[in-house]
Amino acid sequence: MGASYLDRGAGRIAYDVQGDGPLVICLPGMGDLRSVYRFTVPALVDAGYRVATMDLRGHGDSDDGFDSYDDVALGSDARALIAHLGGPAFIVGNSMGACGAILAAADNPEDVAGLALIGPFVRDPGINPLMMLLLRLLLLRPWGPAAWTAYYRKLYVGRPPADLAEHQARIRDSLRRGDHWRSFVRTTRTDHAPVWARIDEVRAPTLVIMGEKDPDFPDPAAEARYAAERLKAELLLVPDSGHYPMTEYPEVVNPVLIPFIDKVFSRG
Numbered sequence: 001m002g003a004s005y006l007d008r009g010a011g012r013i014a015y016d017v018q019g020d021g022p023l024v025i026c027l028p029g030m031g032d033l034r035s036v037y038r039f040t041v042p043a044l045v046d047a048g049y050r051v052a053t054m055d056l057r058g059h060g061d062s063d064d065g066f067d068s069y070d071d072v073a074l075g076s077d078a079r080a081l082i083a084h085l086g087g088p089a090f091i092v093g094n095s096m097g098a099c100g101a102i103l104a105a106a107d108n109p110e111d112v113a114g115l116a117l118i119g120p121f122v123r124d125p126g127i128n129p130l131m132m133l134l135l136r137l138l139l140l141r142p143w144g145p146a147a148w149t150a151y152y153r154k155l156y157v158g159r160p161p162a163d164l165a166e167h168q169a170r171i172r173d174s175l176r177r178g179d180h181w182r183s184f185v186r187t188t189r190t191d192h193a194p195v196w197a198r199i200d201e202v203r204a205p206t207l208v209i210m211g212e213k214d215p216d217f218p219d220p221a222a223e224a225r226y227a228a229e230r231l232k233a234e235l236l237l238v239p240d241s242g243h244y245p246m247t248e249y250p251e252v253v254n255p256v257l258i259p260f261i262d263k264v265f266s267r268g
Helices: 041-046 071-085 096-107 129-138 144-154 164-175 180-187 193-201 220-231 250-264
Strands: 004-007 012-018 023-027 050-054 089-094 112-118 206-211 234-238
Touching: 004 071, 012 071, 023 071, 023 096, 041 050, 041 250, 050 071, 071 089, 071 096, 071 193, 089 096, 089 250, 096 112, 096 193, 112 220, 112 250, 144 164, 144 180, 164 180, 193 220, 206 220, 206 250, 220 234, 234 250
Parallel strands: 023 050, 023 089, 089 112, 112 206, 206 234
Antiparallel strands: 004 012, 012 050
16 A cells, blocks of 8 residues: 655645544554554554554655654654644554653643554663663664564564564565664664653553563563553453564454454444
């Protein structure tokens, strides 16, 4: 499907829309593409929702050239897309996408009906300074794009989808497009402090989804419980899953996600 574009002044955000009904917006994480929701969107469309997926700034079909690539910018792009498409919307956010979803809900509660946060960063994970230095070295060219796609594969610790190699190839091709690599590196420097500072402002009904073996967190279950407690959220822990449970185990996630969205829109 070809992308549509939302003009944000300094550049355009790419998105696509499928289906009819109440609006659901899906936000991917850093270094990923909107197609990460390829097993989520059909189920939502079949359930009677209008589903928009968008690429982050400097990712996929979106433009480079923005002044900022952080959580706050992502939250503002999500709000702009809701205004453009007509809300209110339920937002599904994975990883950094969850950060943007939280900020959108804090900024415009009337436009955000509910949230599903998958592998969410609601606070900075506290990376060891030596590990941070190694990460910076890892992201240097010329080996940076290959290093990222190799690392990305390690985040699927349970049952990777059969088409994961093709998805990795799309990510690798995206990183070679325009100035996307520089945009991605700037995105990796995101500070999640603004999310932590505003999390208590969120009033939207929230579902937290976490893979029990998510390698991005020292203790994924504890982090998920912390997020759920702060947000007064329902919690789904997905056994054997890593950072992308909606892609590794859609048959576990979708039957919980869709009834939750139904309840938010008073359809269940």
